[in-house]
Amino acid sequence: MKYVNYYSLFCTVMFMIFFSSMVTAQSIVRGSIVDASSNTTIEGASVTMLPSKKTAISDALGTFSFKTDKSSDVSFVVTSLGHKAATVTLKDFKDSNNSIRLVTQSMSLKDITISAHAGEQYKSISKVDIAMRGVNNSQEILRIIPGIVIGQHQGGGKAEQIFLRGFDADHGTDFREEVDGLPVNMVSHAHGQGYADTHFIIPETIDNVDFKKGPYTASKGDFATTGFVDFNTRNFLKQNMVKVEAGQFNTYRLMTMFNLLNEKATANQQSWYVASEYRYSDAYFDNPQHFKRFNLFTKYNGKISKHSYLNMSATTFWSKWDASGQIPDRAVNKGIIGFYGALDPFEGGLTYRTNFNVQLLTSLNNGDVIKNQLYYSNTHFDLHTNFTFFLVDTANGDEIRQKESRNLMGYNGSYVHTGYLGNNRLNTELGVQVRNDLTNNSGLSHTKDRYITLNQIKLGDVSELSVSPYVSETLKFNEHFSINAGLRFDQFFYQYKNKLASDTTLPGAGTYNTNAHTVSPKLNIYYHANQALQFYLTSGKGFHSNDTRSAVINNAAFALPSAYSADIGSVFKPANNIIVNVAAWYIYLQQENVYSGDGGFVEFSGNTRRVGFDFSGRYEPVKSLYFDVDVNYARGRAAGNAKGADYIPLAPVWTSSAGLTYTNKNGFNGSFRYRFVGDRPANENYSLTAKGYFITDAVLNYTKPKYEIGLVVNNVFNTKWKETQFDTETRLKGEAQSVNEVCFTPGTPFAFKAGFTYFFK
Structure with a gap:
């Protein structure tokens, strides 16, 4: 209180x-x-x-x-x-x-000054990271964010599992993702709440990344419990390019980017380009993945009047794959399958997404800015997995199918006014966000060999509408001190049309409605000592929504569980070529009623508390060398459980990543990086351990004005590691009793990929 x-x-x-x-x-x-x-x-x-x-x-x-x-x-x-x-x-x-x-x-750390403006401390670091390190594949898109750990347990076809600040955020439940303001997270998704698949982004189209940890930004609502990221694509393409890549395990990629307007259009502030990507890989699993993905992206950006800019983009994405899934330790230890083997060769999926995004930015005569954005997405998701094998159905197995089709549409509007209280600058942002998700035949079924349906478990249509006005005020008292206060209101309207009379979680077939709302205040204080030192205290209330099926079952109880969080930290430059960001943080999560897309029921859990610290350092000893390091610690516990039985399963404790990047005027450049995750509890009493790992990757390029030759090596020392791990009760075929143990998806072994890029006007 x-x-x-x-x-x-x-x-x-x-x-x-x-x-x-x-x-x-x-x-x-x-x-x-x-x-x-x-x-x-x-x-x-x-x-x-x-x-x-x-x-x-x-x-x-x-x-x-x-x-x-x-x-x-x-x-x-x-x-x-x-x-x-x-x-x-x-x-x-x-x-x-x-x-x-x-x-x-060229970018350099010496050009970074610690901004006197609220919330700008992350942007400079991300810009330099992208310029120096580059983004070599779709997974690197998320790894560019300090503290993020990701895991893939479908070999590349499904959205990555996200770990940040002591949270197993699943596929996005507690981390908000956007691309040019277009939401990536999917509410009430067939696989899991907040499902965020970024594979429709072509890495080469990314210009910069806007991110912040914690629920401290009024314009970012649902899922921003641990933070948010907004990937901003290029508005302008400096030169055309064609890239061809090939590597181990029958891995191939073709990427193209072309300008569609001439230099005269550029002079008139008009730009339009198109990018495409096709990728194929069998991957390193014993069961070939036959992974196929196609992306097409186009974007127009132009000045359409004296005070207005129009930004339009369209994306289409298609992916299909087979998967090895998660396998139990004992299946490998007993020699039933190898470390990269599969127990159900029929796992896999098909997904596609098409997006349209339109933004109009207008400046008024007094300098105020109005932003209007309309977006639309059509998605399809069809996934076959088997986590428990023969636990429930000892004859046919426990393979499941999760499927949905979705139409997503929304509007983001904001008005930014700059005024003054005496000589003190006051920025006011007023905004409203409206989002409507409509799914058709969201279903969960029990299947065999992918194509045989044994019985339907869940089937229905979801309609979820949210309306979210917000206000954010930033008062800069002088060149040293500023304060930001924000207030956000989110109203959700849930409707579920149950098409399955046998669904035991509801009274019967029919339409169920409920609604919920939440208010989220924010308060952030910044002290700017000089251009080399800033201190900040950020605090706020956030939330993540829960599935519509959970909301209607529980009459909206804990449909929007609150998260209370605070950071205290500093950004400083102890030398001209060094920048450091340190922060201590706290997150209290009120409650979770999480709908399990894998089981078709609601999983109950109580409140949790997490504390930790983040450290990010960037160092440029000479112009040709760039060193970055991130070290993160989190201690999370379930607040209502007895000591020793209060661990949060899969919550990361120690994580770190670092790299050394080299550039040379003669054309040679490259990097050597590591990723580290420490051991962590796999269950509530820590009787099972999710083993950590230390993986190194390397990139070497030879770049000239007209071409680039590149080599990417993953897992340089061929370490055998487990990328994702879960405590799961399973039964193998023929076993009399089930076993609770760690099931895992193996991480990539040593793998290389070579590429050639041609640049032209």
């Missing part, structure tokens, strides 16, 4: 600030920042007035504004990662139509 009262006080302060925010300054300097080569706007550039040292950050349209005393300020400096700094005198800066063109250059 004290926690709620604490937030009520600060939410009152936030609204007082909001009503004062309409007071605007009399002396305003406004301008815009664009990239000189692509003629596209630059978001996140830092502008510093001189000699007052007031700062501003360019918005999504590349615009910035200052309230300034023109009698004292004479110039300002503009800096942006990957660009040369520019100094502009106010004398030459006469009206709001002025634009500053920045010339591109």
Whole structure:
């Protein structure tokens, strides 16, 4: 209760600030920042007035504004990662139509300054990481985020299992993912709540990554318990490219990216390109995976009027595969199958997704920005798995099929206003998000040999609508201190049309409705000592939604379990070529009623508490070397359980990743990286252990203006390791008794892949 009262006080302060925010300054300097080569706007550039040292950050349209005393300020400096700094005198800066063109250059840690603006501490690190390290495959997309551990237990076809801050977030239940504002997580999914499959993203199309740990951002609601990530794709393609890759285990990939408009269009701030990808692999399993995936992506970005930009993209993705699934330790120990073997060769799946995304950004004469976004996705999911083998059906086996078709549509709108309280900058963001998910024949069935249906367990249509208004206020008192307060309201409307009279979790066939809502306050405080040191205290209430089938069964009880979290940390540069981010954090999760897509029932669990710390360091000893390291610790316990029986299954304790990247003007570049996960409990009393691993990977490239030759080596030292692990009760064919033990999916052995890329205009 004290926690709620604490937030009520600060939410009152936030609204007082909001009503004062309409007071605007009399002396305003406004301008815009664009990239000189692509003629596209630059978001996140830092502008510093001189000699007052007031700062501003360019918005999504590349615009910035200052309230300034023109009698004292004479110039300002503009800096942006990957660009040369520019100094502009106010004398030459006469009206709001002025634009500053920045010339591109290679990125370097020395160009990073610790931003005086709230919440900017993560963006610079992610930009440098992507520029230095690159993204070599779809799994690397998530690994670019410090502290993230991912695991694949279908060999590449299914969404990755996500671990962060002591959470086994399954396939996205406690981690929010977006691409250009388009939601990736799927509510009330046939396989699991929050299912987030990022395989429709072509890695080469990613421009930057916006992420933050914790539920501290008002514009990010459902699933952002441990944090969120928004992958931002390129608005402009500098050059066309064709990439061909081939490797072990019959692995092949062809990727192309082409501009569809000429240089004249670029000069008029118009860009349109298309990218495609096809991949095939049998993978390293004894049962060949026959994995096939096709991606097609196109994006248009252009200035359509003096104050408006239109951004449109479309994606289609198709994937099909066979899988080895999870296998019990004893099946390997007894020699029934090998370490890379399979007990049910009929596991596998088929999935596809098509997206349309339209964004319109408009700036008003006073510098305010309005953003409107409409999106639509059509998805299909069909998965065959067998976790327990012959535990229930000793004759036919326990293979299951999870299937759904979905239409997802939504709207994101926001209005950003910059005002002043005296000389103190006040940014106000008002927004609303509307999302509607409609599934058809979401089902769970008992099958045999993939194509034979033995009986239907669940079958129905899901309709889930959420409406979420929010407000976020950021007051910058001076160049050292700022405070952000946010408030979010989420209303959910659930409907489930049960088509199966034999479903024992509901009274019978028919339509069931319920609704739920939650309020999520946020409070974040930043102290900016100088351009090399910042301290912050972030806090907030978040949540993850639970499945519609869980909500209607329990009449919305714990449909939106709350998460209370806080971070205290610092970002600092002890030297010009070193940047460090450290944070201690706490998360309390109220309750979970999680619908099990594998069993068709609701799994009950109580509240949990987690504490830990994160460390991220980046070091550039010389211009050609870049070292990054992330170390993370989490201690999680079930709050209501007796000591010794309160472990959280599969919750990571120690995780770490690091790498050394080398670049050379002669063309040679490469990296050597490791991934580490420590041992962790596989069940509540830690009688079973999920074994940790230490894996190393290497990349070597020879890059010239017209081409690149590359080699990627996974698991350099051929370590035998278990990528995903579960405590599962299983029975093998012919066994009289079932056994509880660790079941696992093996990780990749030593594997190499070579590639050739051709660049052209």
